[in-house]
Amino acid sequence: MSGLSYEPLTPTSFLERSAAVFGPRVAVVDGDLTLTYADLWERVRRLAGALAEQGVRPGDKVALLAANGHLLLEATFGVPAAGAVMVPMNVRLSAAELAYILGHAEASVLLHDDEFAGLARAAAADSGRKVRLIAAAEYETLVAAADPQLVPVADELAPLSINYTSGTTGRPKGVVYHHRGAYLQAMAMALHTRLDVTSGYLWTLPMFHCHGWCFPWAVTLAGARHVCLPKVDPGESWRLIREHRVTHLCGAPTVLTSLLAHADAPAAALSPRLLACVGGAPPSPALLGRAMRAGIDVLHLYGLTETYGPAVVNQPQPGWSGLGVEELAALAARQGVGNVVAQRVRVVGEDGRDVPADAATVGEIALRGNDVMLGYHRDPEATALAAPDGWFRTGDLGVLHPDGYVQLVDRAKDVIISGGENIASVEVENVLVGHPAVREAAVVARPDAHWGEVPVAYVALAGAADVTESELIAYVRDRLAHFKAPKAVIFGELPKTSTGKVQKNVLRGRAGR
Incomplete structure (x- = not known):
């Protein structure tokens, strides 16, 4: 496509515009560092130039291992500005897990915070690839010395990034995002959360997770302020919220739970009001009620890595404003409807047809639209399986209410969301x-x-072997990210079907008691 009416969409263009329109305004607060939008755009262009000087060519993969801060935010714009493909990595993963991602993604460069230098070296050494490591100190030197560059985007459907998720299998899958999807998803987030030039966004959600639900670009397109928070700490969060007049934050329900439980939590609405966007796991009506009583507005979002984060939003209706807290919380606990760039959310039966909108018939939630992935990197079989008829199967089970709002009733049985x-x-x-x-x-x-949930292990021992609960937990923690280790181990024979399959439904029942 070409002509005067067409320009390929890319989220990097949001920063270029905001630098021109809001140049002197503060864009980033990261500890003692403050950057204006003009500063941020200059650093991003220099980063693109630095990557080119390091041999990065369009289409090359650049991995990122950093906490929420200016380095990761700049790279979220600077890597695609160099024409390269981002591979953001979870800083909580083990070196072996990161090594697999580096190898599978075919990464050639790894930008990382200094605090993760040891982890980065171990992962790169075990990846089977030659990976150029660039720590924060060298990063600053390279950016300062580089000439600004920008590689124009020719194809808006070209890969922008590869985001790895464990999904429902042991091996991580690389979810490929494109420029168009990220651009449109960012606009959807800005619209649904009402971001504007007066907004302040606190980074309680990891930027490495679905690119922070596309909020690096959403906040930037609005000309709002990024307030960085390397690690969620409730006391520090409330300090930054008050000092920088924060209006928005995102996170799992556990983040909101921790904030509300802290001594510095407000007893009444702050000025300006705070909007907490909650997703990643279904928030309980009780949690939503507590937030509302504290004067915190809550927007419930639902999505997956495969959908650029929130593809579904619990769109508030005008008639809800007069409801009591309990009734409103019950409505807000539903997942909702497709966001403004998504197609209608479907709940389908095993035959692929829509189930009745009766709030009772259970089916699988299926999604489609511009904010659904291109596919899984180097895994065409998994891609075809995930969308057998062009609709992405989420693996989550839900019901459809008469008003068109979807609600989860269960999720893919073997995935634990903690x-x-x-x-x-x-x-x-x-x-x-x-x-x-x-x-x-x-x-x-x-x-x-x-x-919300934690993993629990049921273990049958080999013969007369002997091992303790604490030894097994430590064994897992030595080999996987610590959050994946079971919080308890129960010893005994496992219940099975007549065909020898472990009855996980029975074990889930026991664990829930």
Whole structure:
């Protein structure tokens, strides 16, 4: 496509515009560092030039391992500005897990914070690739010395990034985003959350997770202020919220739970009012009610890595404003409807047809639209399986209400969502059975007041072997990210069907007691 009426969409263009329109305004607050929009755009262009000088060519993969700060924010714009493909990585993963991602993504460069230098070296050494490591100190030197460059985007459907998620299998899958999807999803987030030039956004959500639900670009397109927070700390969060007049934040329900439980939580609405966007796991009506009583507005969002984050939004209706807290919280706990760039959310039966909108018939939630991935990197079979008829199957079960709002009633059985992080049970099981004392293992979710869910392991020992609960937990923590390790281990024979399949539904029932 060409002509005067067409320009390829890319989220990097939001920063270029904001630098021109809001140049002197503060764009980033990161500890003692403050950057204006003009500063941010200059640094991003220099980063693009620095990457080119390091041999990065259009289409090359650049991995990122950093906490929420100016380095990761700049790279979110600077890597695509160089024509390269971003590979953001979860800083909580083990070196072995990161090594797999570096190898599978075919990364050639890894930008990282200094605090993750050891982890980065170990991951790169075990990746099977030659990876150029650039720590924060060298990053600053390279950016300062480089000439500004910008590689124009020719194809808006070209890969922008590869985001890895464990999904429902032990091996992480690389979810490929395109420029068009990120551009449109950012606009949707800005519209639904009413971001504008007076807004302040606190980074309680990791930027490495679905690119922070596309809020790096959404905040920037609005000309709002990024307030960086490397690690969620409730006391520090409330200090920054008050000092910088923060109006928006995002996170899993556990983030909101921690904020509300802190001594510095407000007893009444702050000025300006705070909007908490909650997703990653279904928030309970009780949590939503507590937030409302504290004067915090809550917007419930739903999505997956495969959908650029929130593809579904609990769109408030005008008639809801007069409802009581309990009734409003019950409505807000539903996942909602497709956002403004998504298609209608469907709930389908096993035959692929829509289930009745009766709030009772259960089916699988299916999504489609500009904010659905291109596919899984180097995995055409998994891509075809995920969207057998052009509609992405989320693996989550839900019902459709008569008003068109979808509500989750269960999720893919073997995925545990703890604090907004996906844990593939089979991955943990595979580690457990690697212990010489373990014959069989099954991992399921147990409800948790703080994390929403935590993993619990049921283990059958091999013969007369002997091992303690604490030894097995430590064994897993040595091999996987710590949050994936079971919080409890129960020893005994595993319940099975007549065909020898472990009855995880029985174990989930036991864990929920």
